[in-house]
Amino acid sequence: METKWNEKSAADKIMLILRVVISVAVLVGAALQLTGVWDKALNVAIPLLSILILIQSIQEQREQKKASAIIGYVCFAAMVVMIIGAML
Numbered sequence: 001m002e003t004k005w006n007e008k009s010a011a012d013k014i015m016l017i018l019r020v021v022i023s024v025a026v027l028v029g030a031a032l033q034l035t036g037v038w039d040k041a042l043n044v045a046i047p048l049l050s051i052l053i054l055i056q057s058i059q060e061q062r063e064q065k066k067a068s069a070i071i072g073y074v075c076f077a078a079m080v081v082m083i084i085g086a087m088l
Contacts, residue, residue, distance in 0.1 A: 012062070015055050022052045046086040050079035 005013070029045030032038040057075030064071075 003074050012059070019052060019059075021047050022055070023086055026052065027031050040076040043086055050086075053082075054079050 008016070026048050027043045029038075029041040029048070031043040033045070035059045053075050060071050060075075
């Protein structure tokens with residue numbers, strides 16, 4: 001279900017912009033890691049990816065109320081595992 005930009009709430013607009021910015025940052029970090037320019041890029045990209053998953057789960061909850069609890073718990077667990085894995 002698509003809505004127009006003018007019909008979205010301010011919180012939805014902010015989350016959408018954050019998703020785009022964080023997605024670009026994760027892609028740049030992955031490219032830097034793959035090319036060998038910055039060897040520690042994944043230490044930044046993985047926590048950003050977990051934040052991206054959290055934002056996506058919040059948006060999913062707002063759009064689909066029925067399945068949101070399961071999806072939210074799975075995304076939150078994935079976020080925690082990714083952050084712990086990045087710290088090790």
